[in-house]
Amino acid sequence: MIMDIAGELAKIVGREYVLTKYEDIVPYVKDASYIEGEKPIAVVIPGNASEVSKVLKLCYENNVPVYVRGGGTSLTGSSVPEGGIVMSMLRFDRILEVNLKDRYVIVEAGVRVGELNSYLEKYGYMYPPDPASDIAATVGGSINTNAGGVRGARYGATKEWVLGLEVVLPDGTITQFGEKTLKRSEGYDLTALMIGSEGTLGVITKAILKIAPLPKREAMFLAFYDSYKRFGDVIGTLNERGLIPLTAEFLDEVSMNAVKGYGIPYPDNAKALLIIITSEESEQVLKALNETSPIELRTIKDKKEMDNALKLRKGLYSSLLLERENPEQRVIIGDIVVPPSKISETIDEIYNTAKSSGLKIAVFGHIGDGNVHINIFAGPNDLDKAKELLLETGMIAVKHDGCVSAEHGIGLEKKELLLKEFAYRNNQINLELMKKIKNVFDPKKILNRGKLIE
Numbered sequence: 129m130i131m132d133i134a135g136e137l138a139k140i141v142g143r144e145y146v147l148t149k150y151e152d153i154v155p156y157v158k159d160a161s162y163i164e165g166e167k168p169i170a171v172v173i174p175g176n177a178s179e180v181s182k183v184l185k186l187c188y189e190n191n192v193p194v195y196v197r198g199g200g201t202s203l204t205g206s207s208v209p210e211g212g213i214v215m216s217m218l219r220f221d222r223i224l225e226v227n228l229k230d231r232y233v234i235v236e237a238g239v240r241v242g243e244l245n246s247y248l249e250k251y252g253y254m255y256p257p258d259p260a261s262d263i264a265a266t267v268g269g270s271i272n273t274n275a276g277g278v279r280g281a282r283y284g285a286t287k288e289w290v291l292g293l294e295v296v297l298p299d300g301t302i303t304q305f306g307e308k309t310l311k312r313s314e315g316y317d318l319t320a321l322m323i324g325s326e327g328t329l330g331v332i333t334k335a336i337l338k339i340a341p342l343p344k345r346e347a348m349f350l351a352f353y354d355s356y357k358r359f360g361d362v363i364g365t366l367n368e369r370g371l372i373p374l375t376a377e378f379l380d381e382v383s384m385n386a387v388k389g390y391g392i393p394y395p396d397n398a399k400a401l402l403i404i405i406t407s408e409e410s411e412q413v414l415k416a417l418n419e420t421s422p423i424e425l426r427t428i429k430d431k432k433e434m435d436n437a438l439k440l441r442k443g444l445y446s447s448l449l450l451e452r453e454n455p456e457q458r459v460i461i462g463d464i465v466v467p468p469s470k471i472s473e474t475i476d477e478i479y480n481t482a483k484s485s486g487l488k489i490a491v492f493g494h495i496g497d498g499n500v501h502i503n504i505f506a507g508p509n510d511l512d513k514a515k516e517l518l519l520e521t522g523m524i525a526v527k528h529d530g531c532v533s534a535e536h537g538i539g540l541e542k543k544e545l546l547l548k549e550f551a552y553r554n555n556q557i558n559l560e561l562m563k564k565i566k567n568v569f570d571p572k573k574i575l576n577r578g579k580l581i582e
């Protein structure tokens with residue numbers, strides 16, 4: 129390794145864009161998860177693809193690990209460094225083109241997802257993936273974790289919306305995968321390969337994203353139940369009748385309690401809440417919901433009220449921090465996915481497993497696409513138990529035809545779980561294939577070393 133990496137980086141990007149002081153670097157040692165990395169040698173903040181290329185070439189030739197970072201909101205330790213250098217993408221903050229005729233937008237990788245959506249709103253359009261962290265999460269980071277969000281019930285996750293990418297490969301080569309077209313049939317889909325790759329294959333500098341007209345929100349329904357056990361039936365019934373909602377979220381009692389004081393009071397005997405937003409056929413949705421015997425069913429038509437309820441749902445993870453018994457407790461968030469019809473039995477097993485562990489949990493999620501978040505309240509002495517519970521809940525999902533990660537990725541936290549999932553399905557060959565792909569892109573393993581499959 130070269131002696132003065134920071135000095136060499138400064139020659140490429142300018143001294144003001146290389147951080148080396150302890151107080152400047154320390155914020156990069158963590159992401160939004162509980163996992164702490166190792167202090168990097170430096171944080172470099174390039175301003176264009178050519179600088180990214182030169183930085184990668186330098187690191188590649190000198191075998192210096194590079195940890196790419198967008199908003200740093202990963203919940204699996206995916207963006208924490210383990211030494212090496214951190215490459216922050218936050219100067220890639222420009223929206224370059226909006227093309228409504230061809231339904232795409234071109235943006236740099238460091239643009240925040242929420243900012244992109246506020247921009248598109250002026251045109252009556254949206255970029256559908258909308259993680260609850262959209263105020264901080266970047267386009268590049270969300271592509272690398274295949275982020276989902278509260279619009280996932282109808283619009284799916286990020287992978288449905290990426291048309292093309294400008295990518296800098298680990299050796300510094302700049303290339304483009306995909307194009308501005310709405311479809312392609314050109315062999316192996318290298319654009320798709322980058323989605324969910326967690327910064328292990330290349331650095332995304334620019335993205336061509338598909339956009340959609342903002343849907344009209346006809347109504348929001350708040351359905352309160354005395355048990356979460358009907359959830360699978362509700363989503364199954366709506367799907368069966370072709371009534372796919374724009375948004376379908378659920379909250380359990382602890383989660384409802386966390387937002388109770390902010391505008392969603394709930395009946396005393398309510399144990400679960402379903403939030404459904406429809407863009408059409410609201411009468412049929414209302415009828416279907418009534419058939420599932422909620423203890424109370426509220427209809428909201430006012431835009432401000434709908435926005436407020438959605439804001440509460442998006443802020444739920446932060447609100448849960450107020451439910452801690454003491455400030456030392458952490459709230460560790462899990463993320464699994466099962467086919468929607470398996471939701472009720474999956475949640476049931478999760479509660480039973482958590483009960484045996486003695487840890488308090490709160491469960492909420494994007495129920496429309498079968499995504500369940502298990503939030504574990506863990507004191508400093510409970511960390512091992514919490515990790516065990518995360519493993520167990522991951523395998524509960526797998527046993528119900530689900531996956532150990534829905535939208536948060538693998539990072540450091542779920543490496544073991546991914547292997548368990550492969551083993552359960554007797555798909556160990558998948559790990560070998562992934563390792564070979566990594567080796568083709570990054571034979572020296574400089575990008576996000578130690579994550580995902582390493």
Ligand SMILES: Cc1cc2nc3c(=O)[nH]c(=O)nc-3n(C[C@H](O)[C@H](O)[C@H](O)COP(=O)(O)OP(=O)(O)OC[C@H]3O[C@@H](n4cnc5c(N)ncnc54)[C@H](O)[C@@H]3O)c2cc1C
Nearest residue numbers: 198199200201202260266268269270272275276326327332
């Ligand atoms: C309060 C809260 C709520 C959340 N809600 C959701 C949610 O609803 N849905 C959801 O899907 N996730 C959610 N998340 C998780 C997280 O926000 C997402 O994973 C998000 O997509 C990460 O974006 P980021 O820019 O912060 O990426 P980072 O955390 O910076 O990085 C994530 C991964 O992407 C890589 N990376 C980042 N930028 C690039 C690039 N330009 N090129 C190559 N690799 C890159 C990193 O190396 C890392 O592996 C939530 C997190 C928090 C804290």
